[in-house]
Amino acid sequence: MNTPRTQSQGREFAGTPGRALSQHVIDEIRELPARFPQPRSAVMPALDLAQEELGHLTPEAMTEVAAALNLDAGYVEGVATFYSLFHMQPIGKHRFYICTNLSCMLRGANELVDHLRKAIGVSEPGEVSKDGLFSYEGVECLGACEYAPMARLDHLYHYDLTPEKVDSLIEERRNPHPHLTPPPLAAPPHGGEGKKPRTRKKKGDG
């Protein structure tokens, strides 16, 4: 087994230090490799589980993922930092992934970003609002160009956005009405699922 590298061994990790993973998540991660023809494929689903628990990937979490999967911690970090859906910093409770690529830009995405920024009180992408609720990120094409401009928020796509719609998305999350607003969808299970939907804990299923 490779010894995972940690910060104490003279190298700085990407990301903000923070909490480590709970035991049940680590147990779940240990079950992932069996779902794939080769165990290495489990690294991204494992990082998903880690991010789901912590909100972002801490150096501690990446080290633990590496240990659970028998990989080098530097390798895990290398994978995590390659993909834009893994976050190395806290992102707030609700992240607006707002498409700013051409199809959305031609229909006002840049103006929407300006509006959103003011509405949640941040000056740059990634910055978390003071109440800890919001952040945003201008992203590349999200593949829903017929509904431009659009954004992904809380695992849902939001279409035909206007400043007013953005305001109400924010308002609904600042003051959730338990009976009027459906709760945000939980993150669907990630990675390596086959056969039956949502049976993440089944062994040998991927």
Place this chain on the structure above:
Amino acid sequence: MAELRGSHGEANGNLLTRDFGTPDLHKIDVYESKGGYTALRKALLEMEPAAITNEVKTSGLRGRGGAGFATGVKWSFIKRDAPEPKYVVINADESEPGTAKDRYILENSPHMVLEGIMIAAYAVGANQAWIYIRGEYDEPHRMLMEAIGEAHDKGYLGPKPMGKDFPLDIRVYRGHGAYICGEETALLESLEGKRAQPRSRPPFPAVKGAWGRPTLLNNVETLATVPAIINMGGAEYAKLGTDKSPGTRLLTVSGNVKKPGVYEVELGATFRHVIMDLAGGPPDSRKVKVFWPGGSSAPVLPESMLDTTTDMEALAAAKSMGGSGGVIVMDDSHCVVRAAYRLLQFYAHESCGKCTPCRVGGDWAVRMYERILANEGSRVELDNLRRVSDALQNGRCLCGLGDSAGWVIDSTFRHFYNEYEDHALRHECNVGKVMASA
């Protein structure tokens, strides 16, 4: 689901989208009531694998992901007698700017995709298929998982699909945000748990693909077309479209049009028909200035070329390509230099960093655009853009991402060099003037 924007129903010779809009089409019973899974039954119970591949060859179907390679030929590269395991990998990592058709198909008819996958797997002798779906597609992912569950319950997936002694299994892997995963070997790297960087070829995936095994890679739309081909016969399918680009395909029309949507057209229709008739043309009596005929990677065409047809040969003759079928329309109230700048930012951001020209060239081009748009440009920036564009192309990179970035520069230079000169040499943007004089 949101309001359907695009082709659905029997009208206009719809082939793939004919039943789209039927309530609960994503449920297996409804799909079957519309004739779903008859092609799989026919393929498994009445056809030899080689005959299926031949049928697809006869149809002339070409890959709908971007490269347009002949699908049947690709299938025949997988040696049926190669030792197990073999894999079918489905590219559902739709990320080409301006392209939403795979999402449209997955949300409307996930079983149509599954049926195509199962037929392909049987034809090439693969017992397991992996759908690589982009991480942002939460709803399509959920629908796929439900559909796979239903197919298992019905016995279409499992040890003996429809009684045939050929185990079939479909699994789903979620991407995590990397455009480069649309490139097939980068996708395979990602599936194997690595950074998604393209591989050097050969060996090709048909010989050494996922986890080192023979692998067939196809796009969602390509495989969604297969059931129709098996049902109607390859020869009948080949009558649609043009000689060399047969069939129909789904074009995503976006940007400055009144009715953006995913439209199914017979190949050979003109872009004028697609943009002006189907999508209603630009709003507020503005004019089309430029359009990208096949995603942001396809070289741009000006308004004067609206009568170019949608088949791949006509697009190649126009120095562009069919690509992913993403038709981005920009009207005369927008600046071509700014649009090109936005796309170069995209390509610079999405470069995986493996090949130097792409890693360095994209950023370099972005800096040139920034100088030009800050009114600090001169002949030097224009010349540099030309040099960078050349350095990105012609096989200097392992995959097409570098070429695509170069084509944005090349094609906007070719058709709109005056706008570049306005910005770089005269430090002005003529878009406002065009609007004022109109």
